[in-house]
Amino acid sequence: MQIRIERLTKTYANQRGINQIDLTLPEGGLTAIVGPSGCGKTTLLRTLAGLIKPDSGAIRFGGKDVTYAPPQHRGATMVFQNYALWPHMSVFDNIAYGLKLRRTPAAEIELRVTDVLRRVEIDPADVKKRHPQQYSGGQQQRIALARALVVQPHLLLMDEPLSNLDAKVRQRLRVEIRNIQQSFGITALYVTHDQEEALSMADYVVLMNEGRIEQAGTPKEVYYQPSSYFTAHFLGDSHTLHVRRGAEMKRLVVRSCDMTIGSRAEQLPPGSARDYPLAESVEGGWQLTGEVTNHLFIGSSYRHMVRIGSQTFFADADEAYEPGVYRLHLPEERAYWFEPEGQGADTGGRMISGVTA
Numbered sequence: 164m165q166i167r168i169e170r171l172t173k174t175y176a177n178q179r180g181i182n183q184i185d186l187t188l189p190e191g192g193l194t195a196i197v198g199p200s201g202c203g204k205t206t207l208l209r210t211l212a213g214l215i216k217p218d219s220g221a222i223r224f225g226g227k228d229v230t231y232a233p234p235q236h237r238g239a240t241m242v243f244q245n246y247a248l249w250p251h252m253s254v255f256d257n258i259a260y261g262l263k264l265r266r267t268p269a270a271e272i273e274l275r276v277t278d279v280l281r282r283v284e285i286d287p288a289d290v291k292k293r294h295p296q297q298y299s300g301g302q303q304q305r306i307a308l309a310r311a312l313v314v315q316p317h318l319l320l321m322d323e324p325l326s327n328l329d330a331k332v333r334q335r336l337r338v339e340i341r342n343i344q345q346s347f348g349i350t351a352l353y354v355t356h357d358q359e360e361a362l363s364m365a366d367y368v369v370l371m372n373e374g375r376i377e378q379a380g381t382p383k384e385v386y387y388q389p390s391s392y393f394t395a396h397f398l399g400d401s402h403t404l405h406v407r408r409g410a411e412m413k414r415l416v417v418r419s420c421d422m423t424i425g426s427r428a429e430q431l432p433p434g435s436a437r438d439y440p441l442a443e444s445v446e447g448g449w450q451l452t453g454e455v456t457n458h459l460f461i462g463s464s465y466r467h468m469v470r471i472g473s474q475t476f477f478a479d480a481d482e483a484y485e486p487g488v489y490r491l492h493l494p495e496e497r498a499y500w501f502e503p504e505g506q507g508a509d510t511g512g513r514m515i516s517g518v519t520a
C-alpha cells in the first residue's frame with residue numbers, strides 16, 4: 164500500500180521534533196530514514212505508528228486519512244530495537260497475540276503462525292514450549308518480525324532493529340530482513356542512524372537533519388549526488404578539507420575510497436599555504452599534494468592517513484604506501500565542492516559543480 168505523509172509537523176516544548184515532512188513511501192519498498200541523533204527519526208516513526216499525535220499535517224494509508232486513528236486501527240505494526248517480546252509467553256503465543264486479539268479462528272492462527280515462522284526461518288517444532296529468551300538475539304529479532312508480519316499489516320515500521328546485535332549478526336540480519344520484506348512485498352519504513360545500513364538495505368533513503376528532510380532518493384542518488392554539504396559529509400567515510408581552488412577558498416568533501424595515491428612528490432607545491440592546500444585541476448579531476456604519515460590494514464585494503472598542513476583525511480589503497488609526500492588524485496565526479504562555512508544555504512554550504520578554477 165502507498166503511504167503518503169503530508170506537511171507533517173510535531174513540535175515538543177523544547178521546539179524540537181519534525182517540521183513539515185512531505186514524503187511518499189513507495190509501495191512494497193523499503194524506505195530507510197537515516198540521520199544523526201535528535202534529527203527526528205523516532206518522532207516520524209512513532210507518528211506513523213499512531214503513538215504520537217502530530218500538531219498538523221496528514222498521514223494517508225492508500226488514500227485513507229489515518230492521521231488521528233488509534234494505533235490498532237491503522238494497520239501499521241512495529242519492530243523495536245529491544246525486540247519487545249513478552250518473556251512470560253511462549254514464542255507461539257507471542258506471534259499469535261495479534262491474531263487472537265482480532266478473534267481469528269484457532270485453526271487459522273495455527274496455519275498463519277507456522278507459515279510466518281517458516282518464512283523467517285525459525286523452526287516451528289517447539290515454539291509452543293520455548294520462550295523468547297531461549298533464542299539468540301538474532302532469532303529473537305526474527306520472532307519479533309514474525310509477530311509484526313503475521314497480522315498482514317499495510318506498513319511495517321522498524322526502529323533501529325539491529326542496534327542491539329553484534330556486528331556479524333547485524334550484517335547477516337540486514338540481508339535476511341531485506342529478503343523477508345521483499346518476499347512479503349510489504350511497504351516498510353526502517354529507522355537507523357547507520358548510513359551503511361540505510362544505503363545497503365533500502366530502495367529509498369531519506370536523510371533527515373534537524374527535523375526536516377535534507378535529501379531523499381535512491382541509495383545511489385543520495386550517495387553520489389549529494390545536494391548539500393550535510394549529505395556529502397554524513398554519507399560515506401567522508402572528510403572535509405578546506406582548500407584553495409584557483410583564487411578562492413572552498414570546502415571539499417573527500418571519501419576515503421575515492422582518493423588515489425599517485426607518484427611521489429619532492430615537496431608540497433610552492434605557494435601551497437601551510438593550512439590551506441592547493442587543489443590543482445588535472446585531466447579528469449583534481450590533484451592535491453599531501454604527506455602520507457602512516458597506514459592501517461583494514462582487511463580488504465590499506466587506509467592511509469594523509470596530512471596537508473593541519474588537516475588530515477584518509478585515502479584507501481590496495482597496497483601500502485611508505486610515509487612520504489605524494490600526489491593524490493580525486494576524480495572529477497567524486498569531488499564534492501562547497502562554499503566555505505557560513506556562505507550559501509543554511510544546510511551548511513552550497514554545492515558547486517563544474518571545473519571553473
Ligand SMILES: Nc1ncnc2c1ncn2[C@@H]1O[C@H](COP(=O)(O)OP(=O)(O)OP(=O)(O)O)[C@@H](O)[C@H]1O
Nearest residue numbers: 175176177179180199200201202203204205206356
Ligand atoms: N518527548 C519529548 N519531549 C521533548 N523533546 C523531545 C521528545 N522526544 C523527542 N524530543 C526532541 O525532539 C528531537 C527529535 O527527537 P527524535 O527522538 O525523534 O530523534 P532521533 O533522530 O530519533 O534521535 P535518536 O537517533 O537519538 O533516537 C530531539 O531534539 C529530541 O530531544
